[in-house]
Amino acid sequence: MGGRVLSVASEAVPLIKTGGLADVVGALPAALAGAGWEMRVMLPAYRPLRGLLARGGGFREVMREDGLWGGEGRVFAGEAGGLSLFLLDAPHLYDREGGPYHGPGGDWGDNAQRFAALSWMAARVAREGVTLARGKAWKPDILHAHDWQAGLAPAYLAYHGPGGCASVMTVHNIAFQGHAPARLLAELRLPPAEFHADALEYYGGLSSLKAGLITADRITTVSPNYADEIMRPEFGLGLQGVLAARSTVVSGILNGIDTGLWSPEAEPENPYSARALAGKAKARAGLQAEFGLSVPGPLTVLVSRLTDQKGVDLLPAALPDFIEGGGGLAVLGSGDPGAEAQMLALAARWPGRVSVRIGYDEALSHRLFQGGDAVLVPSRFEPCGLTQMYGLRYGTIPLVAAVGGLADTVIHASPAALAAGVATGITFWPTDALALAQALRRLNALYADQKIWSRLRRNAMAQENGWSVSAGAYAALYEGMLR
Ligand code: ADP
Ligand code: GLC
Numbered sequence: 001m002g003g004r005v006l007s008v009a010s011e012a013v014p015l016i017k018t019g020g021l022a023d024v025v026g027a028l029p030a031a032l033a034g035a036g037w038e039m040r041v042m043l044p045a046y047r048p049l050r051g052l053l054a055r056g057g058g059f060r061e062v063m064r065e066d067g068l069w070g071g072e073g074r075v076f077a078g079e080a081g082g083l084s085l086f087l088l089d090a091p092h093l094y095d096r097e098g099g100p101y102h103g104p105g106g107d108w109g110d111n112a113q114r115f116a117a118l119s120w121m122a123a124r125v126a127r128e129g130v131t132l133a134r135g136k137a138w139k140p141d142i143l144h145a146h147d148w149q150a151g152l153a154p155a156y157l158a159y160h161g162p163g164g165c166a167s168v169m170t171v172h173n174i175a176f177q178g179h180a181p182a183r184l185l186a187e188l189r190l191p192p193a194e195f196h197a198d199a200l201e202y203y204g205g206l207s208s209l210k211a212g213l214i215t216a217d218r219i220t221t222v223s224p225n226y227a228d229e230i231m232r233p234e235f236g237l238g239l240q241g242v243l244a245a246r247s248t249v250v251s252g253i254l255n256g257i258d259t260g261l262w263s264p265e266a267e268p269e270n271p272y273s274a275r276a277l278a279g280k281a282k283a284r285a286g287l288q289a290e291f292g293l294s295v296p297g298p299l300t301v302l303v304s305r306l307t308d309q310k311g312v313d314l315l316p317a318a319l320p321d322f323i324e325g326g327g328g329l330a331v332l333g334s335g336d337p338g339a340e341a342q343m344l345a346l347a348a349r350w351p352g353r354v355s356v357r358i359g360y361d362e363a364l365s366h367r368l369f370q371g372g373d374a375v376l377v378p379s380r381f382e383p384c385g386l387t388q389m390y391g392l393r394y395g396t397i398p399l400v401a402a403v404g405g406l407a408d409t410v411i412h413a414s415p416a417a418l419a420a421g422v423a424t425g426i427t428f429w430p431t432d433a434l435a436l437a438q439a440l441r442r443l444n445a446l447y448a449d450q451k452i453w454s455r456l457r458r459n460a461m462a463q464e465n466g467w468s469v470s471a472g473a474y475a476a477l478y479e480g481m482l483r
Helices: 020-033 047-053 111-128 152-160 208-215 224-229 240-245 278-291 312-318 320-324 337-349 362-371 387-393 404-409 415-420 433-448 450-462 468-482
Strands: 003-008 037-044 060-065 073-080 083-089 142-146 166-171 205-207 218-221 250-252 299-306 328-335 354-358 374-377 397-401 426-428
Touching: 003 020, 003 111, 003 468, 020 037, 020 083, 020 142, 020 468, 037 111, 037 468, 047 073, 047 083, 060 111, 073 111, 083 111, 111 142, 111 152, 111 208, 142 152, 142 468, 152 166, 152 208, 166 208, 166 468, 205 208, 208 240, 218 224, 218 468, 224 250, 224 404, 278 299, 278 362, 299 312, 299 337, 299 362, 312 320, 312 337, 312 433, 320 433, 328 337, 328 362, 337 354, 362 387, 374 387, 387 397, 387 404, 387 450, 397 404, 397 433, 397 450, 426 433, 433 450
Parallel strands: 003 037, 003 142, 037 083, 142 166, 166 218, 218 250, 299 328, 299 374, 328 354, 374 397, 397 426
Antiparallel strands: 060 073, 073 083
């Protein structure tokens, strides 16, 4: 069947990224094109993206609103980074020094308005359609909203008229709910009559994510296991009731990874494959040199936001036996100052065995996945998780907490799985220091048996993690909605 989709988000690779949301939003259009769906992505024109709008860049204005939360908003259509885009230029909201969500002084105080504006203009494009270059009319059949930043888009369609456009709300992380005080109701262009517990009201205030969850025609999340988890209080973080009430329209569609960007065969330095692993050994040596490490046992890597979600605070208590047993750790991450300091303290405690880079560095992350023996993902919750899948692809064995998408993507090296020859990694539960320490001990033991280790690595590298299956699932979802 096929059709048109407007994908609305706050980040998309290769233009702007703080986490996995960007990887997924950036990869979906190409993945869906194969299934006959034409997807355009709408993003705010943050300061680093405004250059694209300069004369000669091929972007043209397709919609304008004068009073868009205190200034003029203009939607431009064009192509960049392999994506068909709508960029919302509203300098009073987005032309700022800093990241998408915060500046030097913390979160922007007007984030509710900033992303309401994005959602508002997206809903207008969906409802009214636009005229692209050469007079081509473009109107989506489906608006696909990602996370709280786009949560008001389905709500605006529901409350101000859908204009024939259906909507999907995808939850990439339910911990980010887009809270705002109730007094912003009218300012956010939401109907006062809907301010009650079965609709917009959320513990006395507002939540852009809840607004999307109650108004979208379909809800998806990024793994089947997380779809089940978020209907329970431990993982739903307040929204479990909302999801349970809409469970008939909730589904979990596992993320894929962009195998064009993430493939050991395609790496410019030290490429390798499951059959020819010499490049991996070289990459390991290079990584040790780069990080000042000398690790006799398994060299584990961790590439992550350093926040409570990611469970990195468990490492100080969980690592000693692992290091004693020959293991080592290379970390690349940034996030909470406390967690950063904790990581640096580990490096100081075990020089030559633990080494830490604080920062965000895409190229370095590739070298870590290439050179590592194993990748750690000890998350407390993880809607899908991408680094364990990069690990699988690179033969860098994932050691993960058995939550969310981590449990959906890694087959634990249990005796049964080893006997059946299907294991791809190590999982542990619950997410605490004791279970993590045990899993790390198990890692040392598996690594010591090179026959088992090679088998694990072969299995991991053979696992299908690309987008083909999931793109089919999204296409089926869209088609079901139009029928
Ligand atoms: P989340 O979106 O919750 O942060 P994911 O595992 O889905 O978790 O995605 C994280 C993405 O961000 C991956 O592509 C990972 O490689 C990347 N990433 C995280 N921290 C860094 C960093 N410090 N440097 C480079 N890439 C990073
Ligand atoms: C979120 C989640 C992560 C997921 C990503 C992409 O950031 O924390 O688990 O992989 O979104 O869907």
